[in-house]
Amino acid sequence: MKIVPGPEVSSTSKLCCSFFLLAAPSFVLGSIGSNLDPSSYSNVEEFKPSHLSFDMEVNFDTNQVDGTVTHTLTALTDEADTVYMDVWDAVQVYTAEYMVLSMMDMGNVTTMNSTLTNSTLINSTMPVDDECPTNWIMVSFEISTPNPNIGDALAVALPCTMSAGTQFYLKLKYSTIQDNTAISWMTPAQTAGKVYPYMYTLCQMNFCRDFAPMMDTPSQKITYDATVIYPVALAAKMSANITSEEAYNETHAISTFESTIKIPSYLIAIVVGDLVTVPLNDRLSIISEPAYINASVAEFEEMPEILDIVEDYLTPYIWGSYALVIMPPSFPWGGMEHPLITFASHTLIVGDKSRVSTAIHELTHSWFGNDVGCQNWGNFWINEGMNTFAERKTLSILRSVEDMKIAYYTSNITMAGDIEDYGVDHPYTSLNPDIGDDDPENYFSKIPYEKGSQFVYYIESLIGEELMEILLKEYLEFFMQQAITQQDFYPFYEAFVLKNFDSAKANDILNKTMWDVWVTEPGYPPVVQDFYTEELADAESLADDFMAIGVGLDPSDILDLLNGTVAGKVLLVEYEEYFDFNPDQKLLFVQTLRKNESGVVDATFLGFVDAALNITASTDPYVRTEWYQMGIEADYDAVMDPCYEWLGYQGRHAFVTSTFKVMVASGMCDTALVWFDDRKDFYNSYVVSGVTKALEPCSA
Numbered sequence: 001m002k003i004v005p006g007p008e009v010s011s012t013s014k015l016c017c018s019f020f021l022l023a024a025p026s027f028v029l030g031s032i033g034s035n036l037d038p039s040s041y042s043n044v045e046e047f048k049p050s051h052l053s054f055d056m057e058v059n060f061d062t063n064q065v066d067g068t069v070t071h072t073l074t075a076l077t078d079e080a081d082t083v084y085m086d087v088w089d090a091v092q093v094y095t096a097e098y099m100v101l102s103m104m105d106m107g108n109v110t111t112m113n114s115t116l117t118n119s120t121l122i123n124s125t126m127p128v129d130d131e132c133p134t135n136w137i138m139v140s141f142e143i144s145t146p147n148p149n150i151g152d153a154l155a156v157a158l159p160c161t162m163s164a165g166t167q168f169y170l171k172l173k174y175s176t177i178q179d180n181t182a183i184s185w186m187t188p189a190q191t192a193g194k195v196y197p198y199m200y201t202l203c204q205m206n207f208c209r210d211f212a213p214m215m216d217t218p219s220q221k222i223t224y225d226a227t228v229i230y231p232v233a234l235a236a237k238m239s240a241n242i243t244s245e246e247a248y249n250e251t252h253a254i255s256t257f258e259s260t261i262k263i264p265s266y267l268i269a270i271v272v273g274d275l276v277t278v279p280l281n282d283r284l285s286i287i288s289e290p291a292y293i294n295a296s297v298a299e300f301e302e303m304p305e306i307l308d309i310v311e312d313y314l315t316p317y318i319w320g321s322y323a324l325v326i327m328p329p330s331f332p333w334g335g336m337e338h339p340l341i342t343f344a345s346h347t348l349i350v351g352d353k354s355r356v357s358t359a360i361h362e363l364t365h366s367w368f369g370n371d372v373g374c375q376n377w378g379n380f381w382i383n384e385g386m387n388t389f390a391e392r393k394t395l396s397i398l399r400s401v402e403d404m405k406i407a408y409y410t411s412n413i414t415m416a417g418d419i420e421d422y423g424v425d426h427p428y429t430s431l432n433p434d435i436g437d438d439d440p441e442n443y444f445s446k447i448p449y450e451k452g453s454q455f456v457y458y459i460e461s462l463i464g465e466e467l468m469e470i471l472l473k474e475y476l477e478f479f480m481q482q483a484i485t486q487q488d489f490y491p492f493y494e495a496f497v498l499k500n501f502d503s504a505k506a507n508d509i510l511n512k513t514m515w516d517v518w519v520t521e522p523g524y525p526p527v528v529q530d531f532y533t534e535e536l537a538d539a540e541s542l543a544d545d546f547m548a549i550g551v552g553l554d555p556s557d558i559l560d561l562l563n564g565t566v567a568g569k570v571l572l573v574e575y576e577e578y579f580d581f582n583p584d585q586k587l588l589f590v591q592t593l594r595k596n597e598s599g600v601v602d603a604t605f606l607g608f609v610d611a612a613l614n615i616t617a618s619t620d621p622y623v624r625t626e627w628y629q630m631g632i633e634a635d636y637d638a639v640m641d642p643c644y645e646w647l648g649y650q651g652r653h654a655f656v657t658s659t660f661k662v663m664v665a666s667g668m669c670d671t672a673l674v675w676f677d678d679r680k681d682f683y684n685s686y687v688v689s690g691v692t693k694a695l696e697p698c699s700a
Contacts, residue, residue, distance in 0.1 A: 095172070154213050192291035408453070433522075463500070629662045672695060
């Protein structure tokens with residue numbers, strides 16, 4: 001392992017400090033990792049992070065971020081001598097500097113970029129060890145790779161032994177490289193406007209260690225501030241409040257940001273591009289490239305009403321402002337719930353507000369995940385299951401209970417596919433798997449969302465809607481700003497039930513809850529719940545009607561059949577009702593056709609359905625993806641060109657990777673390889689990785 005004593009750094013106007021260069025101490029490795037999060041090397045049970053201070057430049061000439069990050073840390077023990085952090089190979093660390101805080105009464109402490117008050121600090125009076133330097137000094141560090149699934153371990157040797165409670169700074173000078181899992185650099189051609197470049201970060205789950213060296217674990221919540229230099233023609237936004245914005249020189253601007261509410265590292269985010277902002281009211285705004293802004297504002301004009309609904313059902317919104325940032329076409333997710341700025345896919349802009357549920361989902365994360373969140377990725381359902389329930393409760397208030405149930409029903413089909421892909425007995429079909437040394441991305445699926453939300457829905461069926469609303473309010477107040485596990489959650493739930501019911505009824509509810517079965521056991525949800533509605537019945541019935549007359553269909557008879565009778569068959573399908581279906585009904589119609597195993601759904605049959613309903617031309621992202629994949633499976637050539645264009649119009653992981661998997665499973669490796677070669681420069685690195693893995697059988 002290489003020991004790096006940290007060479008002297010020349011001062012600049014941007015990155016400056018004074019320090020004494022000491023001889024590198026002998027490197028003694030302390031404890032690595034913690035019991036809180038197996039996916040992080042950070043020894044957070046020995047050193048607690050409280051604040052990060054970034055000073056960085058976004059360089060579009062080299063596609064890299066250069067700067068420093070200063071960590072405010074507190075020693076939790078008297079013995080620890082090494083700070084461990086997380087880093088990945090796309091981050092190059094050049095120097096590490098140390099300084100202990102010397103003031104017995106801290107008052108206000110000025111960091112590189114902002115002033116921290118006592119509320120930001122762990123203690124206002126702290127022990128200070130006499131031998132610990134109170135000026136910046138260089139310290140040694142080394143980088144190793146104990147587990148390549150979670151990146152690299154950065155070990156920083158401390159120059160002295162500190163007493164528990166001592167607070168100190170570690171400042172790391174670093175830069176990133178272009179091939180980076182956390183940062184996406186987009187050429188003008190990859191944006192909507194085609195004029196300016198664009199960059200954004202996406203840190204969930206373990207990717208923030210590829211943005212900067214840090215204690216990258218959801219078990220720790222920190223505040224942060226940042227000073228960012230970027231091209232003057234562009235705008236910069238972060239998951240923090242902007243505190244200043246001005247010209248830096250003729251070519252660059254400089255902005256400062258401050259996040260005063262604690263968040264886990266995966267919620268740190270920045271976006272820099274040709275961005276315009278349109279307020280919806282005094283709290284909410286829409287941000288996008290100019291090409292998307294008018295359509296985006298129209299699509300999401302209900303967001304103020306939605307925020308009011310959520311606040312009424314849950315608790316007051318704690319973050320101040322909220323902006324929905326409509327991202328460029330290659331953005332890999334439907335949305336990402338950073339505080340203050342949610343990133344959302346442009347595929348949600350369908351013209352009829354029908355995909356607003358994704359925007360609701362990201363907004364309700366302001367309570368579930370961003371405020372009260374999971375301690376590690378094995379408890380991911382505490383973020384996503386709780387939040388999906390809140391999303392659909394909001395949808396039921398905004399739209400209807402039927403819309404909520406349709407969302408549960410159609411998403412349950414997707415979850416079932418994920419369970420079957422893993423295998424019913426696979427640990428990752430549990431809500432609380434032991435991820436161990438594995439990459440937590442391998443656990444990412446619909447299961448934490450859907451099985452988790454069905455569990456919360458089931459609890460509501462046991463205690464009633466009124467008490468469920470009270471439970472969620474008390475949960476958010478009790479665990480505010482904490483990172484928890486299901487072992488923390490259950491005692492709270494048990495106490496709530498015992499408080500609100502007599503002993504006999506409470507024990508009956510707790511027994512019926514089957515907490516351990518729902519949370520720890522693999523497989524399908526242990527209770528099948530009724531999400532069926534008349535609207536769902538209509539969609540499935542129409543699909544069944546089509547399949548009933550599709551047996552032995554002759555391609556030459558399709559148009560005649562649609563217009564009347566042929567060969568003794570009468571068209572009994574009143575197919576016009578399809579056009580009155582909402583998008584989830586249309587999705588269920590396609591899903592019903594796709595899961596049929598009778599053999600009727602072949603290329604001829606799909607041509608018949610298409611002639612009636614023109615689904616190949618659908619603009620709904622979920623419907624068209626499902627239809628194209630079914631067409632590939634059935635060798636229906638009419639979907640191939642539209643599918644190819646779809647895979648270049650957007651880069652959502654859920655749509656792109658699954659489609660390539662279907663192509664491989666359908667024996668279309670040659671076509672899949674050509675299509676991927678055409679599109680891979682357009683996709684986010686996360687999607688490139690997923691598709692590359694999906695295509696592995698093609699090279700076997």
